[in-house]
Amino acid sequence: MAAHSPHLLPDHACLIVHGSDRPGIVAAVSALITRNRGNIVAFDQYSDDPTGGAYFQRVLFHRPDLSAALPEIEADLGRTLEGSDLRWTITDQSVPKRMAILASKQDHCLLDLLWRHRRGDLPVTIPMVISNHTDAAEDVRSFGVPFFHVPSTPGPDKSASEAEIVKLLAGNVDFVVLARYMQILSADFLEKLAVPVINIHHSFLPAFIGAEPYKKAKERGVKLIGATSHYVTTDLDEGPIIDQDTIRVTHADTVAELARRGADVERQVLSRAVLWHAQDRVIQHGNHTIVF
Incomplete structure (x- = not known):
């Protein structure tokens, strides 16, 4: 509860x-x-x-x-x-916004949002979590939140799985959060969904795109790691930015330590973006935002 x-x-x-x-x-x-x-x-x-x-x-x-x-x-x-x-x-402002969460295997952002919601830190309701994997099903249900498994359609055409997700979400949510949902959303999906979608990713883009970004960052010897939360548009990872943050790292940090500390930043940045959106503090203007 x-x-x-x-x-x-x-x-x-x-x-x-x-x-x-x-x-x-x-x-x-x-x-x-x-x-x-x-x-x-x-x-x-x-x-x-x-x-x-x-x-x-x-x-x-x-x-x-x-x-x-x-x-x-x-x-x-x-x-x-x-x-x-x-x-x-x-x-x-007495009416909570309805927030659905899409997730994959990485659960740090998903569980953080569920925990903050249970504590009353977020002025939202969570009508459902949808994932293309079942790994987090029991954890999600332990928070009293319905869990739906929608496997990603194999191959580049994701229209079947996207149609199933739209069927679950349409008319039931005010916005959607991608809590490390590792699928690219099509323009058709975003148009049919017709609500804001908030994403989180590490701030290595575009320098460390693809798999194992923290391994690539370690090999490059970065001194800062961070995270970015933004609204999803048809341009991949180029939507209006809501919040960003960084922390300093050193040559002594292992890949595992970079990933652990990066996950902490991702949780904090995403939760702030969700809170500010739910409080109507974010105004989109072109490809940037004004956050009051």
Whole structure:
């Protein structure tokens, strides 16, 4: 049984606004929240150019009986921002996002996410874990999470296994996490899934691509290892980056030690990316992100 997450906030809404910068955006949004009996508790904004550049805003506000008031707030937002190029989303911060996990044989990121969820560290529900191997089945079920085994279709055509995964996920999740899922997702799969997908990988790419990256890194004598979490796009490992981190290593570290320390960084980076996404802190803009 998962503990209640302190990140789930009753009667709190998160409003994201982004578009072209111009005078009056802050005033308009603040006035809208005030007239709808809201109280701003956190406010972040960023503009890459104050004269018509790209503008990004995240506002967290409290409003008694929020769920009943949301339709009117949304209608007010539509009227207030009508005629501008500003886009907006508003979410009830008491409602956890539904997060599915795809995994393969390596289980360090998978089990870390399940553990953090059980502790209440992540404001999500986990309706299912899907894996192309059965190694982690019992561990996953011990957390009370349904486990589904979908073997990867042999050969380059993965359409059959991808169709089975889409059938399980479609309409049941708000985003998907690849917890060291060692399969390349097709453009057709991403289009049919139609929800954000977050990936984690070691930061050796593209220098140490393919199998045994830590062995290759050891042979090259690297002094830093790290991890990158990003949104998945049709361009392999080139989607908008959410979080990265590194640690220093030395010539004395063995391949096994590099892999162990690398797994630690991967867990930390992925869990932060998941938390920030679940809290609506990440705004995608082109091929990069603004993280508040």
